[in-house]
Amino acid sequence: MQPLITISFLKKIQKNIFLFQLFIKKRDFLGGIDVLLAISQYTEKQTLDVFPERVVVNISGAPDKIFSPVPENATLSFPDITKEFILYIGGLDEHKNVIMLINAFGRLSASNRNNYQLVILCSKFNIRKDIIRQNFNDAGLSSEEYVQMEFLSDNDLVWLYSHCKFFCFPALSAGSAFHLSNRCVAMRRL
Incomplete structure (x- = not known):
C-alpha cells in the first residue's frame, strides 16, 4: 500500500471536502482488511498510527535482479531528456x-x-x-x-x-x- 495521508496534510485538506472524503473512503476501505503490506518502514509506521490493531508487514527489501549495470552505449528513447x-x-x-x-x-x-x-x-x-x-x-x-x-x-x-x-x-x-x-x-x- 502507498503511504496514507499524514496528520499535518489531513489538517490542511479538512477544508477541501473532495480530498477529505477521499481520505475517509481510503481509511474505511483499509480498515476492513486484516493484513496490510507496507512498502517502507515509514509507511508501516504511518499505517500502524491509523490502524494500531492491524497486522502490517513491511515488504521492502533488495532490488530485483533487473537492476544491474547497463552498457554505456545502451540507448532508450527519451526525447525530452536532452542533456545530463x-x-x-x-x-x-x-x-x-x-x-x-x-x-x-x-x-x-x-x-x-x-x-x-x-x-x-x-x-x-x-x-x-x-x-x-x-x-x-x-x-x-x-x-x-x-x-x-x-x-x-x-x-x-x-x-x-x-x-x-x-x-x-x-x-x-x-x-x-x-x-x-x-x-x-x-x-x-x-
Whole structure:
C-alpha cells in the first residue's frame, strides 16, 4: 500500500471536502482488511498510527535482479531528456519535499542549469501534479530545464538509474531505501 495521508496534510485538506472524503473512503476501505503490506518502514509506521490493531508487514527489501549495470552505449528513447540529468523518483506527497528540490534546482547558477535537466518521475494519479508544475514556474524554470514523467517500465528505470548524473532523496521523513538500493545496483561505479 502507498503511504496514507499524514496528520499535518489531513489538517490542511479538512477544508477541501473532495480530498477529505477521499481520505475517509481510503481509511474505511483499509480498515476492513486484516493484513496490510507496507512498502517502507515509514509507511508501516504511518499505517500502524491509523490502524494500531492491524497486522502490517513491511515488504521492502533488495532490488530485483533487473537492476544491474547497463552498457554505456545502451540507448532508450527519451526525447525530452536532452542533456545530463538529476533524477528524482517517487511520490509528490508533501513529506517527500519535492517542492524544495525544485526550488533548489531553480537557485543553481545559470551555467549549472544549462548543463543539467531535473527529471521527476511520479505517479500519474497523484493529485499534486498541477501544484508541482506551478512550482517549476515559480522557481523560474523553463520547460526545457525539467522533465516530468510518469512511472516507467523496469527497463526504462534501469536506464535512468544508470545514466543520471545525480539521484536525489529530498524526503524529510520517508524512507528511500528501495530507490537507493536500485540506484546503487544499476550504477556502473559506486
